[in-house]
Structure formats: C-alpha cells, structure tokens
Amino acid sequence: MLSKKDVLSLEKRRKIYHFILKYPGLHIRELSRDLNISFSTLNHHLNYLKKQGLLLAKSDGRYTRYYVTGKVGSTDKKLLNLMRHTVPRNIILLLLIYPLRNFSQIEIVRFAKTWKKHWTKIGFHLNKHPTTISYHLDKLLKMNIIESYSSGNEIRCKLKDIVVIYSFLITYEKSFSGPVISSVLKWMSEWADEKYDKDSMNDFLEYLYEIFPHPYHV
Numbered sequence: 001m002l003s004k005k006d007v008l009s010l011e012k013r014r015k016i017y018h019f020i021l022k023y024p025g026l027h028i029r030e031l032s033r034d035l036n037i038s039f040s041t042l043n044h045h046l047n048y049l050k051k052q053g054l055l056l057a058k059s060d061g062r063y064t065r066y067y068v069t070g071k072v073g074s075t076d077k078k079l080l081n082l083m084r085h086t087v088p089r090n091i092i093l094l095l096l097i098y099p100l101r102n103f104s105q106i107e108i109v110r111f112a113k114t115w116k117k118h119w120t121k122i123g124f125h126l127n128k129h130p131t132t133i134s135y136h137l138d139k140l141l142k143m144n145i146i147e148s149y150s151s152g153n154e155i156r157c158k159l160k161d162i163v164v165i166y167s168f169l170i171t172y173e174k175s176f177s178g179p180v181i182s183s184v185l186k187w188m189s190e191w192a193d194e195k196y197d198k199d200s201m202n203d204f205l206e207y208l209y210e211i212f213p214h215p216y217h218v
Contacts, residue, residue, distance in 0.1 A: 007052045012037065013045050017054060017068065023175045024072050025080035027063035060084070078143065079168050083176065087128055088136045093181070095146065095159045096166070102149075102156040108133050 008014040019035055020026065028046065032039050046066060049055040056067045060081035067077060083089045094108065095101075103111065109130050137157060140146045145165075148157045159165055169181055 001052055004054065007049065007054060012041075013049065016042065016045050017049060020055065020066050021068045021071060024067045024172070025065045025077070025084060025175060027065050027084075031066070076168065076172070079145075079165075080172060080175065082140075082143070082145075083172075087132065088140060091133070091136055091140065092145065092159070092165060095157070096162060096169075099158065099162055102151075102158045104151075104154040104156050105130060105134050105137060106154070108137075 008017055016031070016035065016037070019031070023034075026034070028039065028042060031037070031046075032042050035042065037045075046055065046057075050057055054069055056069050057064050058067065058077055058081070059065075063084075065077075065081055065084070067080075072080070083092070091108065094111070095103065101107075109128075137146065137148075141148060141157070145160060146157045147160045148155050150156075166185075169185055173181060173185060
C-alpha cells in the first residue's frame, strides 16, 4: 500500500479527498456535482482511495456515502446519513428548536401545513402525509435519537439528548447547505451565552421567529 502522500500526489485525487474531509457523508452524485468531476472519473478515484485505505464507503440503504478513514465515528456516520434526508432532518430540527413542545405526530403534520409557505422559502420541508411522518418517527425512535411517551390518547416525542444533536450540528455544520441549520445554531449559541442581557435575548428571539414561527402561535 502506498503512503498517503503518494496516493494524494495527483491534484484531482487530493481535491476529492480534502472535499470529503470537509463535507463527510456525501454520495457520489453529490460529489460529482459539487466538484464538477464526471461520474466515471470520480468513481475511479473514489475506488482507488478506498483501496488505499484513505476513504470508507457506507450505505444508508439508498445511497453509498463517503468518509475519510478515522475521521468520523460510527455514531456520527449514522447521524450524517440520516441528516442527509430532508424529512428526518427537519423533524430533528423541529424538536431541537422547540424542546418543550413535545410534538405528537398529528401536531407535526398540522405545524408543517400551517407554515408551509413560510418555511418552503428557506428549504424547510415537512409537509408530508401522516404515514410518512410516522415512518420517520419510528425510525428515529429505533435509532435512539428520539424518545416517546403517552399523553392522554396521544404519543408525544422529544429528542433524547439535545446536547448530542447540538454538538453534532456544530461539528458538521459546513457539511449541510442552506440557511436552516446555520440559523438554528446561531440562535442557540447566542441563547447559551450568558453575557447577553434580557433585552438582547428578546432581540435574538425575534430574529429566530422571523425564520421559524413561534410555537405558541400554532
């Protein structure tokens, strides 16, 4: 097996490697588009980097996603795979934004329909059939990302560990495009900073609710 330096001596291969290092969990079509490299050429270099032990490929059941060897733990790989899909990602973000709300499946559906026009502008899509929402909630439950409990005749859910999700998003923020995750993290970081007074907190809450609707208005 060649040394890492020798493997990455080719500029195009080095470019692919460092891009995956910066944006782990992308699949080949995303990489081909973002790097502007043809599918066949990219596939050749990905296979070579895998053979030399510099990359790992992991299937999420639909796509094969690529990671730099030794840089991403197994738990983060699962989350990255999951967060590449719109519906589970936006369910997680919804529960992260409103941790005290503890949504039921029906409330998630109603919430998405109520704010469809506003949220679609920033790429936040959750206007799905209830069975689709239910499917993804079950998946998140099995993956130990959310937990559920009974409340009257309803089953409500919340994130099992907000800190884990927040830390994950901080670590891999650059791996996701669009303003949604960055806006969430900006607000949460300001909220957690004790140097801001009450008036500043109110300003940041107003900023947040320009992007995300206030939960008590639903």
